[in-house]
Amino acid sequence: MTIGSMTIGIVIVAAGRGERAGSLQDGPKQYRRIGDRPVIAHTLERFLTWRRSGPIVVVIHPDDEALFAAATAGIQGAAAVITTFGGETRQRSVYEGLRALSGTEATHVMIHDAARPFVDHGVLERVAQALDEGQDGVLPAIPVSDTLKRSGSDGLVHETVPRSGLYAAQTPQSFLLSEIRTAHEKAAALRREDFTDDASIAEWAGLPVTLVEGSVDNIKLTVKRDIAMADEKLSQSLSSAALPxxxxxxxxxxxxxxxxxxxxxxxxxxxxxxxxxxxxxxxxxxxxxxxxxxxxxxxxxxxxxxxxxxxxxxxxxxxxxxxxxxxxxxxxxxxxxxxxxxxxxxxxxxxxxxxxxxxxxxxxxxxxxxxxxxxxxxxxxxxxxxxxxxxxxxxxxxxxxxxxxx
Structure with a gap:
């Protein structure tokens, strides 16, 4: 949706194999079922139903075309979603998504992990508000609540790390589309493939990144247990025996x-x-x-x-x-x-x-x-x-x- 001269495009990264989430026989984690629907279906619907979503690009693996089509069948608005193929790393997949989005009317972009199906519209609105205020980069995050320890190769605790000012990064991470694409292009030209998220690429490129309030529910499904817990959560909410x-x-x-x-x-x-x-x-x-x-x-x-x-x-x-x-x-x-x-x-x-x-x-x-x-x-x-x-x-x-x- 266009607000003033801003159109927020969406890139959903769904090209990973998710080896930590179980055996290959189980399939990529973004296509596992939680609440009787694929993870990616939940994620995509969060953006399709958000009032400010512009064009949406989903970056998939070349082997997953049939899986994606089956997972999104029947979802209102899914037919207009653009798909493109990702690369060997998440960083490369994001770059391909940005390239696909650059051919649309999008001026800004939200980059989101398909394996975060519980992102809510409140998070999206807070990120969009920061973009409206002219921020170059926006990162939803939550303060670190656990005590952090640093260990050495001997397996012993070497120090306690002060958690003041430390945050756990989430997605969607959002930027002016032209700026984050340029940053990705520079990283690719220098064969830098060691960035763990898009905010770190922006920081490296000298783009300021502003923190906004994330959500404790906006978890990333990483290991098999995460998927099982997400399924349990959704199944309970759908159960007629569980009174809301x-x-x-x-x-x-x-x-x-x-x-x-x-x-x-x-x-x-x-x-x-x-x-x-x-x-x-x-x-x-x-x-x-x-x-x-x-x-x-x-x-x-x-x-x-x-x-x-x-x-x-x-x-x-x-x-x-x-x-x-x-x-x-x-x-x-x-x-x-x-x-x-x-x-x-x-x-x-x-x-x-x-x-x-x-x-x-x-x-x-x-x-x-x-x-x-x-x-x-x-x-x-x-x-x-x-x-x-x-x-x-x-x-x-x-x-x-x-x-x-x-």
Whole structure:
């Protein structure tokens, strides 16, 4: 999808043999079945259903054409996917994918491992946001939580490595397409085949790489046990005996109107002869939705996290509050499924701005547009809303939590 002058193309690397994931008789790991579907089918669907995906290239092994066709049969949108053959190394396969993508309208690229089938739209949105802000390279990553040791050839621990500032890299790693292709070309010309990921090639080429929040669920299936655990996870979620932990939260907010030049609702500024009074930008819609999300995991309300007495929030955009609530939900094992906002106001008219509001929610929450709803009604000139003294908002959020979520 094109946003402004940016089109984000996708390269999914699926040409490996995956020897560590079992015997060759089991087939390449990207075609093993988890949740009764091939790994690559899960991965590809994550991008096909993402609102900002541009052209998609899947790099496959020359021997896997039939496997790929069978794995993606019946997936909506798969017919438009471009396939190309990879090389002997992942680095070479990525280069071939970049070459194939260069013939499309893509200006930027996300490079993703096919063996990471649990990447979610939240990660993709955070990476895309960094690209929107002009970053040359973007790397989703999570802080290293384990204590790290360095050993010698004698098998003994020689030192404990401080983990402060250390991160585990994930994919998709994203770049300006022309820059990362040039970096790959330089590496190939110098016969450098020792890079373990695309961010390391970018670093070597002098391209700055920015870290964004990854996801603990965005694991790479490497060994046979990983595939078995992924299958168990998906099979349990599909089992009728396993009841999903679906939680619904509600939020309500109201702000007074006063003379001004416009109101901000759902992150969208609407010119008007009044403005909303409040300590931040007084966006009643995002305030109500923030409370709704926090309610799904018992995390208090917006006032607990952003007290009106704290001067740093004076005039602050309410996007900050909603983004904070969404992060809390994710950290506690939640996946945001739906956000619904009802605005109650006599004026201004909401309908002309509803699509922009939904797109803003989609961007902040990292969910698809069809999961974001904004509605509006008047109060039939009754009460303080009817007298145009204020605007109110009611929000509902639906979140599914993992079975092990707190």
């Amino acid at each position: 932990d679906v939680r619904t939260g509600n939020g309500y907010d109201v702000h007074q109107l006063e003379p001004g030049d416009g109101v901000t609702l759902c992150g969208v500024f609407i010119p008007h002869d009044q403005k909303l009074s409040g300590h931040s930008d007084a966006d009643v819609a995002l305030h109500a939705l923030t409370d709704a999300l926090l309610a799904t995991c018992g995390a208090g309300d917006i006032g607990d996290h952003f007290p009106p007495s704290d001067m740093q929030w004076r005039g602050a955009p309410s996007k900050i509050f909603l983004d904070h609530a969404a992060k809390i939900v994710r950290e506690r094992g939640g996946t945001i499924m739906n956000a619904d906002i009802s605005l109650i106001a006599e004026a201004p008219k909401i309908a002309p701005h509803r699509q922009a509001m939904r797109e803003t929610l989609c961007e902040i929450l990292g969910i698809s547009l069809d999961r974001c709803s904004v509605k509006a009604t008047t109060n039939e000139k009754i009460g303080f809303i009817g007298r145009r003294e204020g605007i109110a908002a009611i929000a509902t959020a639906t979140v599914v939590y993992r079975g092990d979520a707190a």
